[in-house]
Amino acid sequence: MRDTRVVAEAPDRSLSLRGAVALFSGFGSxxxxxxxxxxxxxxxxxxxxxxxxxxxxxxxxxALQPFTEWTIHVFVLHFRPRTVGRVRxxxxxxxxxxxxxxxxxxxxxxxxxxxxxxxLVAGVAAICLGALPLERGLTTLVAALVVLATxxxxxFLIHSTYRPRHALYRYVWRAHRNHHFxxxxxxxxxxxxxxxxxxxxxxxxxxxxxxxTARTLGVDEAA
Ligand SMILES: [Zn+2]
Ligand SMILES: [Zn+2]
Numbered sequence: 001m002r003d004t005r006v007v008a009e010a011p012d013r014s015l016s017l018r019g020a021v022a023l024f025s026g027f028g029s030x031x032x033x034x035x036x037x038x039x040x041x042x043x044x045x046x047x048x049x050x051x052x053x054x055x056x057x058x059x060x061x062x063a064l065q066p067f068t069e070w071t072i073h074v075f076v077l078h079f080r081p082r083t084v085g086r087v088r089x090x091x092x093x094x095x096x097x098x099x100x101x102x103x104x105x106x107x108x109x110x111x112x113x114x115x116x117x118x119x120l121v122a123g124v125a126a127i128c129l130g131a132l133p134l135e136r137g138l139t140t141l142v143a144a145l146v147v148l149a150t151x152x153x154x155x156f157l158i159h160s161t162y163r164p165r166h167a168l169y170r171y172v173w174r175a176h177r178n179h180h181f182x183x184x185x186x187x188x189x190x191x192x193x194x195x196x197x198x199x200x201x202x203x204x205x206x207x208x209x210x211x212x213t214a215r216t217l218g219v220d221e222a223a
Contacts, residue, residue, distance in 0.1 A: 015161045023160065032118075033152060051135075079094040096109060158190070180214060182205055
């Protein structure tokens with residue numbers, strides 16, 4: 001696994017895109033997603049049987065993606081720990097996301113934790129392959145893995161020292177930085193902000209106060 005000190009040692013030097021790709025490909029989650037993606041693409045190409053129906057699953061995945069991302073961020077990643085009976089409910093991904101808010105520069109914390117990643121992919125694969133014929137299910141799984149890889153890459157790039165050079169990337173970069181450094185109750189999208197616009201969580205930056213809980217998500221970790 002690549003050493004993140006490469007970035008830490010040169011905080012003033014912004015990363016090139018090539019350097020960002022090299023750094024990204026050293027982390028566990030991108031490697032796992034890439035291997036799974038190649039396996040799914042290989043399997044899909046091997047079985048053939050193409051039809052126009054292959055477009056349907058990816059279309060649904062892409063159409064839902066802004067809302068999937070928003071919903072998981074709001075209800076899972078920002079889940080506040082609670083005690084149900086004697087059991088404390090505080091999922092791994094929620095704890096890791098709070099650690100990510102506490103230290104947004106810590107690159108390993110940017111990625112989906114591996115146990116959660118395996119669980120997520122297994123769940124998505126079970127839905128795709130269980131609900132659809134094998135050909136269409138594999139095509140849909142490929143689309144879901146591409147979306148997952150895009151999410152991991154975009155989130156990583158935003159938290160790296162690579163500086164935006166194009167308007168579209170600057171827009172997502174700024175929005176996610178607002179989520180971390182302005183107010184954690186807004187800008188829940190990472191790769192796309194359609195859901196934020198539709199659901200009213202994409203205000204003008206200066207229209208919302210600087211949140212004192214943007215680094216803690218309002219959870220006292222010592223409690
Ligand atoms: Zn982040
Ligand atoms: Zn967050």
